[in-house]
Amino acid sequence: MEKSVRFVFILFVCAFPTDIVSRRHGHRSKSHGNKIVGGYDTTIQDFPYQAYLLLQKGSDYYQCGGSIISDSYILTAAHCLSGVSKVFARVGSTDADSGGTQYKSTHFKAHPKYNPGTLDYDVGLIHFSNKINLDGENAKAIQLAESGSSVPPDTTLTVSGWGATSENGDVSPTLMAVQVPTVSTEECNNSYGDITVRMICAGVPEGGKDSCQGDSGGPAVGDGPIQLGIVSFGVGCARPGYPGVYSNVSALRNWIRKNSGIYHQQMVAVGGIPDTIWIVVSMEKLFCIIFILWSCAFLGDVESSVPDNSTKRFHDDHYIVGGYNVTIQEFPYQAYLLLKKGRQYYQCGGSIISNRYILTAAHCLTRVSKVIARVGSSEADSGGTQYTSREFKIHPRYDRSTFDYDVGYVRFENIFIDEVNTAIVTLAESGTRVRPGTYLTVTGWGATEEDGDTSENLMAVQVPVVSNARCRQSYDTITSRMICAGDEEGGRDSCGGDSGGPGVTDDRVQRAIVSNGIGCARPGIPGVYTNVASVREWIRRNTGV
Structure with a gap:
């Protein structure tokens, strides 16, 4: 137990270009953390699939968002899980710090092709051995976009989370939401230049509405509701001419399915088997058992x-x-x-x-x-x-x-x-x-x-x-x-x-x-x-x- 005499916190932003931050706690663009910008107060009953994540990385804790996709899995961004040793998830509460139910996990996985430099394939899964209580009112699984489905420009995404209300601002203690229209990949490349098919961009040209630091990993949903995106990165927060960038769930759906067993929301995870194997049983496909080898190496403690x-x-x-x-x-x-x-x-x-x-x-x-x-x-x-x-x-x-x-x-x-x-x-x-x-x-x-x-x-x-x-x-x-x-x-x-x-x-x-x-x-x-x-x-x- 080292004594700290001076605390110099590791700013994850430093690993990326100056203005680009992932929306992890403290970032956004290619860094992490805050509440929704230009949005509105909401409740967990409006977004029962929303999860608040507190992640331990070395001696620091930071926040991200996530979405409940079954009683055993929460979907989030890969950059939220880099170098993490433990995840605490709070579900069923409008408040970030209290209420609902808290679950702990040390079993999580990022997409093997995740690129921390470009934030391509920015998707990850957290597995919970103790099943999440889905009561249908405060906690509920979200339906995911199917593989190959498209998200046309001008599709309205509703993004929720406890991130910042302004660039470099403090995180919100209560759940917030904002609605932003998607923009074409061509238009988005005018701002970023490295947008791939695994990404969706959304925002208003004049700025003022966006996800922000602390929202990383959270859901972006379309009508249904169906989750179409995962909060990933952007330049600053809500800047004119810089839409937010989201992982495209449809383009990553097969990986999610293979690693979580979530074909439809009737999937039931059984086990919570320690160490290397998770067993997932599909209620649709009689006892089809998928063995998932836990081979994702963790980064060293920070x-x-x-x-x-x-x-x-x-x-x-x-x-x-x-x-x-x-x-x-x-x-x-x-x-x-x-x-x-x-x-x-x-x-x-x-x-x-x-x-x-x-x-x-x-x-x-x-x-x-x-x-x-x-x-x-x-x-x-x-x-x-x-x-x-x-x-x-x-x-x-x-x-x-x-x-x-x-x-x-x-x-x-x-x-x-x-x-x-x-x-x-x-x-x-x-x-x-x-x-x-x-x-x-x-x-x-x-x-x-x-x-x-x-x-x-x-x-x-x-x-x-x-x-x-x-x-x-x-x-x-x-x-x-x-x-x-x-x-x-x-x-x-x-x-x-x-x-x-x-x-x-x-x-x-x-x-x-x-x-x-x-x-x-x-x-x-x-x-x-x-x-x-x-x-x-x-x-x-x-x-x-």
């Missing part, structure tokens, strides 16, 4: 970049380095934080200090718009109770370059404390010292190795405190608001995704907050923690704790 060697990289995908598995009952004060920053989500740790407050690191809260806290669970992604807050505060003297005064808190209406799965941690009193050689027990869901993935289960590690004088041999910015801890030989440490989490001593008193460091568990380089005793009065004045 982590947030570090601006220089004086900071630890932030990861959302590993456990404690050199540590061990634990349960929430052993550390009931531990909180898992998912933080929204612009169009991305990332994780941190925190500690429950009252039924209203969670303590964390200031760097976790910088420029954050929303915090989702899970408490009472050993697992990062499920169980316990989830709370949402938009009220948080960082120390006014926090220095982003040195990580001095790296402390903050999040306020909630009421956290239920049961003293078994949730409990309040005791904080070190002002002026108390932590002597060198004292062991800190650090917990969290961060990485188990430098540049590794975050852990799904709670982990712990014990590290000895070293003197600040010794720590200054590794860092030149150590102050009295910091504690350093780690083995001289390395091998044990907190890591990426652990930031903001607690460091406690044997008396179960929290004396430290995971802050920063160079790498994870490197020999001779201890981790750096905020000294709770030195910031205790600020915590007391602002929280009453």
Whole structure:
């Protein structure tokens, strides 16, 4: 669980020409993410096939759209799935962040001919072992265009999603829709020059109506409703003379059929068979069994970049380095934080200090718009109770370059404390010292190795405190608001995704907050923690704790 000292989020736009972005979270054209431009508010009852996707890629989370095509499959764009390790799908809700039902999958596939440079063959499938509950009102499968069918110019497409309402804007918390007419491939090539038969273009010449960042992978439907397109890319959002580009479902229909078994909406997927084989049974074609080999290689995990060697990289995908598995009952004060920053989500740790407050690191809260806290669970992604807050505060003297005064808190209406799965941690009193050689027990869901993935289960590690004088041999910015801890030989440490989490001593008193460091568990380089005793009065004045 690396400590992040500075979070530099990977902007997927960088991989493509400046203005071209896929409509993944944060992009569009050949990049990803926002709400519908020039559209209108709608409800999931109007678009029950719409799915909201939150995708984990290394230490970042981003959003895309998708469409339910059966009780086992969601259709989306290939570019949404590149390098992804896990997908969370919310269906049956108008709201992006709440309601409906959430499903998790690690089984997905992009078209083998997908070209990330041109976004040709931009289609992918997500398979869910736990069947999606299709109630016919809030969740329903969409009919797909048949292979070989055409989409003439001036066909009206209705596009829905939670993307941006303006270019480079924020994503929408509620479902939006827009109607745009298709344009001919010839006209579209005047703007792009590389439009293929696997693409459809749609938009108004004067601009002002379009899909945008965060809409990627979402459905574009015609009358029926029948899904004709998948949100793919475009230049900016709703610019005059630049229609949006969509994957042509008809041209990709055979691949979808072969890999999902969706011939008609009566198809039923059975299994959720792990590892390499999915079995799909067609109700029309008696027990015709299609074995699909899962051969699509995933791109390597992507982590947030570090601006220089004086900071630890932030990861959302590993456990404690050199540590061990634990349960929430052993550390009931531990909180898992998912933080929204612009169009991305990332994780941190925190500690429950009252039924209203969670303590964390200031760097976790910088420029954050929303915090989702899970408490009472050993697992990062499920169980316990989830709370949402938009009220948080960082120390006014926090220095982003040195990580001095790296402390903050999040306020909630009421956290239920049961003293078994949730409990309040005791904080070190002002002026108390932590002597060198004292062991800190650090917990969290961060990485188990430098540049590794975050852990799904709670982990712990014990590290000895070293003197600040010794720590200054590794860092030149150590102050009295910091504690350093780690083995001289390395091998044990907190890591990426652990930031903001607690460091406690044997008396179960929290004396430290995971802050920063160079790498994870490197020999001779201890981790750096905020000294709770030195910031205790600020915590007391602002929280009453």
